[in-house]
Amino acid sequence: MSETTENKEQHLEEINQTEEETVNGAETQEQQKALSPEEQLNAKIAELEAKLQEEENRYLRLRADFDNMRRRSQLDREAAEKYRAQNLLTELLPVIDNLDRALQVEVSSDDAVSLYKGIEMVYKTLIDATKQEGLELIPAEGEAFDPNVHQAVMQESDSEKETGIVLRELQKGYKLKDRVLRPSMVSVNE
Amino acid sequence: MSETTENKEQHLEEINQTEEETVNGAETQEQQKALSPEEQLNAKIAELEAKLQEEENRYLRLRADFDNMRRRSQLDREAAEKYRAQNLLTELLPVIDNLDRALQVEVSSDDAVSLYKGIEMVYKTLIDATKQEGLELIPAEGEAFDPNVHQAVMQESDSEKETGIVLRELQKGYKLKDRVLRPSMVSVNE
Structure with missing residues (x-):
């Protein structure tokens, strides 16, 4: 040009x-x-x-x-x-929580026991499916408190255990591979 | 050159x-x-x-x-x-199926009714989460049989209904957006 x-x-x-x-x-x-x-x-x-x-x-x-x-x-x-499953996994956490809670209730009547067993099986299938996509439970109880993966909501005192140790897990926390989806809610030893 | x-x-x-x-x-x-x-x-x-x-x-x-x-x-x-959630959604179909089945059983004792209500809530949360990622139930009963989304496992005869109509859904089928994850298993009117 x-x-x-x-x-x-x-x-x-x-x-x-x-x-x-x-x-x-x-x-x-x-x-x-x-x-x-x-x-x-x-x-x-x-x-x-x-x-x-x-x-x-x-x-x-x-x-x-x-x-x-x-x-x-x-x-x-x-x-x-x-991280493709991140959104869905995050949405599934309340489902897992609620099944978890449901399975902590004791049942005795026949129809309740039968239902309970069914739910137990469903829970296992659900956990397996989420594991396959990389969901991992964050270890809490007995671990040293780690602010990257634990959220301290209260302090307790147990003189038999080291200070700064997670005493109780109040809500389970989860990671997707190396990403924290939700920290564990814990109580920490003073 | x-x-x-x-x-x-x-x-x-x-x-x-x-x-x-x-x-x-x-x-x-x-x-x-x-x-x-x-x-x-x-x-x-x-x-x-x-x-x-x-x-x-x-x-x-x-x-x-x-x-x-x-x-x-x-x-x-x-x-x-x-289609990012396709794998996990496919793995979740048995979970949905089993909760579905559990909720079809009639319960009467107090602890069973309480558990049932809890499961109903979990089921709703699960369906909402999967819907948000694009999971859709394939319409079956009363629809014209469509080999793209329905799998005919038996034929039945109902003279009051049109031929080629899905009479019963034996297992629910699901789509992820425009992709069939699993066709519905159905019976078709002769």
């Missing part, structure tokens, strides 16, 4: 030169001497070489962008894959 | 010229005259212009590849996002 413009300019210059020639022969000759045909060609070569260099650099920059994007989109894909 | 070939030929010609120079001075001078400095410069310009053109084409091809990859990876990301 720019070359075409330049050619036009060159052409216009030639026309101007021709006009001037009729007015002042000496000046025109000096202008011609200042840019001989060979020099013009060499200038053109230098210009083309610069453009070629520029074009090569442009290609290399795009190549680098391309590679970066490929790498980034690979990482995005891996992260999306790794 | 043909210009590159030409350049090679030119180069070979030059080598030949050098060899011949030691043999016959006059002939060589005539050949050098055949390719004046100006002509050599013009050849160089033609060569550079060809290279520049090639370089520009290479850039445009890479640009097109880049755009294609960006588009493709966007589509991949959307599909991965759309």
Whole structure:
């Protein structure tokens, strides 16, 4: 594009030169001497070489962008894959909690025992399914309190146990692989 | 390309010229005259212009590849996002089935009724969570049999209803958005 413009300019210059020639022969000759045909060609070569260099650099920059994007989109894909079940698992935590609670109630009548056994089986299937997607129960009771995975809601005192130890788990906490979905709610030994 | 070939030929010609120079001075001078400095410069310009053109084409091809990859990876990301919960939802279908079954049993004693109510609540929470991720129950009973979403496991006869109508749903079927996770198992009217 720019070359075409330049050619036009060159052409216009030639026309101007021709006009001037009729007015002042000496000046025109000096202008011609200042840019001989060979020099013009060499200038053109230098210009083309610069453009070629520029074009090569442009290609290399795009190549680098391309590679970066490929790498980034690979990482995005891996992260999306790794945590794909996060939303649903988070929504399932209350389901797990409630089944947990239901199974802590003691039952005695026949129909209740039968229902209880059914629920126990369902609970196991649910836990297995969530484990397969990477859900893990955070260890709490007896562990050293860790603010990254435990939320202390009360302090208790047990002189037989070390200070800073989790005494009771009040609500189970869960991780999805290395991400904490919900910390355990715990009581900590003073 | 043909210009590159030409350049090679030119180069070979030059080598030949050098060899011949030691043999016959006059002939060589005539050949050098055949390719004046100006002509050599013009050849160089033609060569550079060809290279520049090639370089520009290479850039445009890479640009097109880049755009294609960006588009493709966007589509991949959307599909991965759309069906991200597919694995876990598939694993949850037996959980839903078993809760469903448990809730179909009639209970009468106090502890059983209390447990039943708890399970009913859990079931509702579970269905809400899976709905949020795009799980949908496939309509069956009373619908026209559709082999894309229904699996016919038996035929029954009800003269009061149209032929080819689903009479009973034996197991619920589910879709994740537009994807069938499990067809409904149904009986079809003869």
